[in-house]
Amino acid sequence: MIYTRSSALFVQAEKVIPGGVNSPVRAFKGVGGTPIFVKEAKGAYLYDEDGNRLIDYINSWGPMILGHAFEPVVNAVIEKAKKGTSFGMPTEIETEIAELAVSMVPNIDKIRFVNSGTEACMSAVRLARGFTGKDKIIKFAGCYHGHSDSFLIQAGSGASTFGTPNSPGVTKGTAKDTLLARYNDIDNVNELIQANKNEIACIIIEPVAGNMGCIPPAKGFLKALRDLCDANDVLLVFDEVMTGFRLAKGGAQELYNINADIVCFGKVIGGGLPVGAFAARNEIMNQLAPLGPVYQAGTLSGNPLAMAAGLAMLTELNTKDEIFERLARKTEYLHNGITKVLTGNNITHTINRVGSMVSVHFDEGAVIDFETAAKGNNETFKKFFHGLLNEGIYIAPSAFETWFITDALTYEDLDFTINAINKVAKTL
Ligand SMILES: *Cc1c(COP(=O)(O)O)cnc(C)c1O
Numbered sequence: 001m002i003y004t005r006s007s008a009l010f011v012q013a014e015k016v017i018p019g020g021v022n023s024p025v026r027a028f029k030g031v032g033g034t035p036i037f038v039k040e041a042k043g044a045y046l047y048d049e050d051g052n053r054l055i056d057y058i059n060s061w062g063p064m065i066l067g068h069a070f071e072p073v074v075n076a077v078i079e080k081a082k083k084g085t086s087f088g089m090p091t092e093i094e095t096e097i098a099e100l101a102v103s104m105v106p107n108i109d110k111i112r113f114v115n116s117g118t119e120a121c122m123s124a125v126r127l128a129r130g131f132t133g134k135d136k137i138i139k140f141a142g143c144y145h146g147h148s149d150s151f152l153i154q155a156g157s158g159a160s161t162f163g164t165p166n167s168p169g170v171t172k173g174t175a176k177d178t179l180l181a182r183y184n185d186i187d188n189v190n191e192l193i194q195a196n197k198n199e200i201a202c203i204i205i206e207p208v209a210g211n212m213g214c215i216p217p218a219k220g221f222l223k224a225l226r227d228l229c230d231a232n233d234v235l236l237v238f239d240e241v242m243t244g245f246r247l248a249k250g251g252a253q254e255l256y257n258i259n260a261d262i263v264c265f266g267k268v269i270g271g272g273l274p275v276g277a278f279a280a281r282n283e284i285m286n287q288l289a290p291l292g293p294v295y296q297a298g299t300l301s302g303n304p305l306a307m308a309a310g311l312a313m314l315t316e317l318n319t320k321d322e323i324f325e326r327l328a329r330k331t332e333y334l335h336n337g338i339t340k341v342l343t344g345n346n347i348t349h350t351i352n353r354v355g356s357m358v359s360v361h362f363d364e365g366a367v368i369d370f371e372t373a374a375k376g377n378n379e380t381f382k383k384f385f386h387g388l389l390n391e392g393i394y395i396a397p398s399a400f401e402t403w404f405i406t407d408a409l410t411y412e413d414l415d416f417t418i419n420a421i422n423k424v425a426k427t428l
Pocket of ligand 1: 115116121145210211239241
């Protein structure tokens with residue numbers, strides 16, 4: 001494939017935008033090469049500035065679960081835009097989408113809308129601290145909760161002690177309140193809780209991890225977390241920015257039948273516009289300003305265009321909930337096909353899958369946490385990525401990302417993909 005125009009646009013962008021991109025992973029640093037500039041997209045396909053067509057397995061990192069330029073969403077946005085794009089005053093549509101979200105998701109009474117997943121998680125933690133009167137939080141190595149200071153703490157060798165910031169600009173004071181645990185290791189979580197008795201406000205977790213590849217919770221792990229939280233007066237925060245309205249109508253809470261205390265949303269809930277949200281039962285949500293003392297606000301929060309897109313998306317998922325089953329079947333088909341061709345070509349690999357999330361790891365052991373995810377062969381992944389790109393298939397430009405299956409994909413697209421992987425596998 002030819003990327004002349006994309007390469008030229010990237011050079012131009014680099015002059016005025018740091019690294020040429022507005023979010024780092026887009027720069028292809030993890031795989032090498034030059035990022036592709038998108039011109040437009042429809043259904044399962046991206047069309048780039050050089051006229052190449054790519055089958056999209058990222059789908060804007062999750063939101064486009066029904067495919068690109070999904071008509072009900074596009075039409076809702078166009079109609080709303082004609083009536084004004086922002087008021088900074090209440091609108092009826094905010095209540096409509098809130099009612100719908102609250103009816104779809106288990107265990108929540110009220111929801112507040114923000115502009116990104118980052119904001120949702122940041123606000124959820126502030127609310128948890130305000131509600132419990134405690135300062136510390138536990139997060140898991142390899143889980144991503146957006147780029148706010150408290151979460152930019154990564155596992156070093158001292159993974160189960162105090163976190164150290166992994167970005168300059170995060171103060172030691174902030175980092176010391178974030179404790180790091182190993183994903184799927186309940187004893188490790190318990191140790192942290194016991195060592196910090198009565199200091200922990202919440203545990204925040206991706207109930208299915210999607211930011212170190214796709215890593216499912218081990219059997220009983222979420223239930224054990226729930227029990228630990230109850231026994232120690234700690235709130236359980238599910239970051240469902242990726243899993244919410246994707247794994248089921250009610251997200252991972254529904255799929256695993258576990259109730260979280262606070263739930264964060266993003267991605268699908270905005271139908272491709274900048275939306276995040278956090279939700280909980282009344283007792284907790286009533287602590288938020290203007291009802292309670294925990295402050296949280298946003299000039300563009302509940303923006304009419306964003307709410308229109310989100311409402312159209314959630315309405316579709318609510319009325320046609322066979323979509324989740326269909327997505328899971330397509331993903332399973334892809335999983336089986338990839339297993340067959342990689343095995344047939346003697347490529348060492350592990351594939352993880354939950355619902356419409358799936359990831360391919362070039363290592364033979366089980367991938368259950370950040371450490372095992374990091375073992376994957378990155379050189380093989382880079383070749384795999386560029387090989388697929390050359391075949392017209394776009395997967396995430398990083399070995400630490402899940403693939404997002406969209407309902408716009410046909411079985412022909414999936415077969416085309418599996419054949420392409422077979423071709424690429426022969427070059428690995
Ligand atoms: C994407 C993501 C976020 C951050 O959302 P943004 O909209 O990028 O700020 C937070 N948590 C999880 C689990 C995510 O996947």
